[in-house]
Structures are given as structure tokens and as C-alpha cells.
Amino acid sequence: MRLLINTATTFKGGGVQVALSFIHECVRFPENEYHVVLGENIAEVVNEEMFPGNFTFYSIGYRPAQRVFSLKDQAVFFKTLEQKVQPDFVFTTSGPAYWRPNVPHLMGFNLPHYLYKDSPFFGLLPPMQKLKWWLKGSVIRHFTRKDADAYVVQTDDVNQRLRKWIRSEEVYTISNTYGSQYDLEPEEREVLPKKAAGEFRFLILSGYYRHKHLEILNPVIEGLQAAGIDAIQFVMTLPEEDFHRTIKKANRQQVLNIGPQPPQKGPDLYKACDAVFLPTLLECFSATYAEAMKMGLPIVTTDLGFAHTVCGDAALYYSPLEAKDAVTKIRRLYEQPKIYKKLVEAGKLEMKKFNSARERAEKYLALGAQLIQNSNKWIK
Known part of the structure; x- marks a missing residue:
């Protein structure tokens, strides 16, 4: 042929x-x-x-x-x-x-x-x-x-x-x-600084697009700060210009922006984090969902049809434009190990459809x- x-x-x-x-x-x-x-x-x-x-x-x-x-x-x-x-x-x-x-x-x-x-x-x-x-x-x-x-x-x-x-x-x-690189053993590269004691990292593996709704991270961080939670860090992969335009200066202490990363570094990034946060409002399919499940990470994402179609029971869903609801779901995952484990196990089952x-x-x-x-x- x-x-x-x-x-x-x-x-x-x-x-x-x-x-x-x-x-x-x-x-x-x-x-x-x-x-x-x-x-x-x-x-x-x-x-x-x-x-x-x-x-x-x-x-x-x-x-x-x-x-x-x-x-x-x-x-x-x-x-x-x-x-x-x-x-x-x-x-x-x-x-x-x-x-x-x-x-x-x-x-x-x-x-x-x-x-x-x-x-x-x-x-x-x-x-x-x-x-x-x-x-x-x-x-x-x-x-x-x-x-x-x-x-x-x-x-x-x-x-x-x-x-x-x-x-x-x-x-x-x-x-x-997920890409074939996720079937290989991570190379144990130091892609992120070592965690501080008690630090919990959410990976946001995305470039800047309006429909990704990354701006919601500002009220989310402010909500976590108001609750006295400063151990949660968000890892972003934006160009510096997009990062400074998206995240307010006062909120950047809870964000680690490492700039755009090549696909082969993906497994190391997931391994260096604890969960995935994806506030997107529009997708046909996001490989991030499949990658997170493959790497054993739970997901917090928007309560929309495309997300449910891909993630099923492997995610906590929040009302798409409601930062308070996102904070609630993030805290639930962070504070309740049983829910964390349940989502990881569900991800293993959901992966069978890929x-x-x-x-x-x-x-x-x-x-x-x-x-x-x-x-x-x-x-x-």
C-alpha cells in the first residue's frame, strides 16, 4: 500500500x-x-x-x-x-x-x-x-x-x-x-528542584491557549492561601511571557514555571509531581489525561462531557468557571489519601479503553x- x-x-x-x-x-x-x-x-x-x-x-x-x-x-x-x-x-x-x-x-x-x-x-x-x-x-x-x-x-x-x-x-x-515514551522507564532526570518537606505538586502540562482557562489558577491559589494551605505547588510549562501575563505576581510563590518541555521529558515531569490539574474548557481529547493515568497520578479537571468521556472515574470534577469548587476538589485530593488512592486505581481501569x-x-x-x-x- x-x-x-x-x-x-x-x-x-x-x-x-x-x-x-x-x-x-x-x-x-x-x-x-x-x-x-x-x-x-x-x-x-x-x-x-x-x-x-x-x-x-x-x-x-x-x-x-x-x-x-x-x-x-x-x-x-x-x-x-x-x-x-x-x-x-x-x-x-x-x-x-x-x-x-x-x-x-x-x-x-x-x-x-x-x-x-x-x-x-x-x-x-x-x-x-x-x-x-x-x-x-x-x-x-x-x-x-x-x-x-x-x-x-x-x-x-x-x-x-x-x-x-x-x-x-x-x-x-x-x-x-499516551506516547510510546510512557512505556519506557523514566530516566530519573532531575527535571524539577527537590520538594520541600510536605510539598504537594500539581502538574499543569499545557501551553497557553485561551480555552485552557489557566487564568483560573489565580483565584484557586488565593482560595488555598485563604485556607492556610501553602504546601501545594503548581508546576507549569509556559513561556515566560505567557506565565507573567497569566499568573499574578502575588501568586507566583505557589507556582513553579519551567517553560516548554520536549515530549520525551513528560514521564520525568509526571514522576516528579503528585497529581494533575487541567482547567481546560474545550478538548476533543487531551493526552494529558491518558498520560496521568499511565504514570499513576490522579486528576482534577473540569466537569464537562469531553473530560468525563476520557477520564471516567479517574478524576475529581469541578464546575468549570467556579474557582471555589476547584479549591474544594484540590483540597479533597490533597487532604484525603483514600480518595487519592481510589482515583489512581480507577485510572488503571480507565486505561483499558485506550x-x-x-x-x-x-x-x-x-x-x-x-x-x-x-x-x-x-x-x-
Whole structure:
């Protein structure tokens, strides 16, 4: 099978992790021929020399989405490449692709802003921002519906929402998971300073995005301070500029910001912390949830559908915009070891619903093969 893997529209966040994982796992399936278009951020972290001879890589000098309203053809690169490669099918890891190939096209979808209109995130936005998201969503829905034969998502909840949004039954669920680095023994690197006596650390492994709602950490810290609890520290991974813009100066004594970290340091970070706090208001799937469970850490997160779908009984949930409720759940976890242990044990059970990185790649490839078979039947 000759496969064209398109990561050109994958720019940041969890989509980058999914694309990288899939590309590396494809090495385990040497019977195929892989032609990989690398998006700009993915190209920076892929060492092409480490891949065998059945891999060919291509760099694209632009992001297709940036040409949607320009006079330049956003698909010109792909049209030329498709003629050259003659793939059996195309897999766009994160759509929309802004291009319709002439062979079966499987597209990943992980844009929660357009599926979770009921999220409290939109209540925080001024009217013009809401209008912007609505207009952008109209464009994305058009290209999503037009350019693919089938779609793959990460949870059943997203599956049902996407089916309604694009009016298609060709939506398949293949669960996201933690990266393969979490199956290795941590290297015992000193990624954080040693804890003070009695210190309890919550890891917030996230970049700055408005929907992550990291600003709630300010009233959360103030609530803990008012209760006389200063042993809790929050570990953040923000660029300094984002950190200083997000966390008030008076609250920074309870925050350890270590800046952005490469994925391979993830296991060491989890091992150096006691729990995970994720105040996000919008997700299709957050790998942080799966990573926390794999590393044996309990979770405190928002009481929203996507979080329940992934975490199940492995988390304490708080009302999304209520800092007081977040403080209550954080204190419950911190002060009650029985609850801590119960969540960790629940996480071990919840993990059974996740694919391994290899299983996920295998299912992507199997779905592609099925699309090819169906296409051949239709031609006949």
C-alpha cells in the first residue's frame, strides 16, 4: 500500500503529538510505502535519517489554511505531489486539508471549538470574538465536508457531534493515547528542584491557549492561601511571557514555571509531581489525561462531557468557571489519601479503553485499506 501522510495543517497542540506518533509507528509496518508531507512544526522534530528506505519526506513552504482567501491555490503543492507519488490513499492527520485528492481520503478531526458550542468558553468571549469563531467554523465545515471520504476522531462523544455537524455517517472512533515514551522507564532526570518537606505538586502540562482557562489558577491559589494551605505547588510549562501575563505576581510563590518541555521529558515531569490539574474548557481529547493515568497520578479537571468521556472515574470534577469548587476538589485530593488512592486505581481501569500507539497506527492503516477496498468495489 502506498500511503501519502499529510501533516501540513497540523500546527500545534495534541495534533502534533498524534502525527509524530503515527509516523514513527509506521516503521513497524514495513510492507507499506510512506510519503510524508511535514508541517513546519513537525519538520523541526523529525529526524528523517532515522527512517528506513520506504519513507520519503517532503517539506511544504506554507500552511494551506493561510491561502484559503488568497489568490494562490492552497492545493497546488498536493496536486503536483499526488501526480508524482500516485498514492493508494491519503491520510490527513488533522483536517481540514483544503485539498481533495483523487484517491480515498481519510481525515483526522480534532477541533473542539466547532463541536462544543455549549462550552462555557464561549461565555467568556465578547460578541465580536464569538462572531469570528462562527464565521471561521462555517469555512472549516465547508472544507471538512467537501475534501474527505471518511473521518477519524478520538472519542465517541466527538464522533456523534461531528456526524451531526457535517451530516456524514463516515466517522470512525480510534482512541488517542499516551506516547510510546510512557512505556519506557523514566530516566530519573532531575527535571524539577527537590520538594520541600510536605510539598504537594500539581502538574499543569499545557501551553497557553485561551480555552485552557489557566487564568483560573489565580483565584484557586488565593482560595488555598485563604485556607492556610501553602504546601501545594503548581508546576507549569509556559513561556515566560505567557506565565507573567497569566499568573499574578502575588501568586507566583505557589507556582513553579519551567517553560516548554520536549515530549520525551513528560514521564520525568509526571514522576516528579503528585497529581494533575487541567482547567481546560474545550478538548476533543487531551493526552494529558491518558498520560496521568499511565504514570499513576490522579486528576482534577473540569466537569464537562469531553473530560468525563476520557477520564471516567479517574478524576475529581469541578464546575468549570467556579474557582471555589476547584479549591474544594484540590483540597479533597490533597487532604484525603483514600480518595487519592481510589482515583489512581480507577485510572488503571480507565486505561483499558485506550489504544497503544501501535494499535492506533494499525487501526489507521486498516481503515485506509478498507477505504481502498470500498473504492475499488465502487469503480467495478
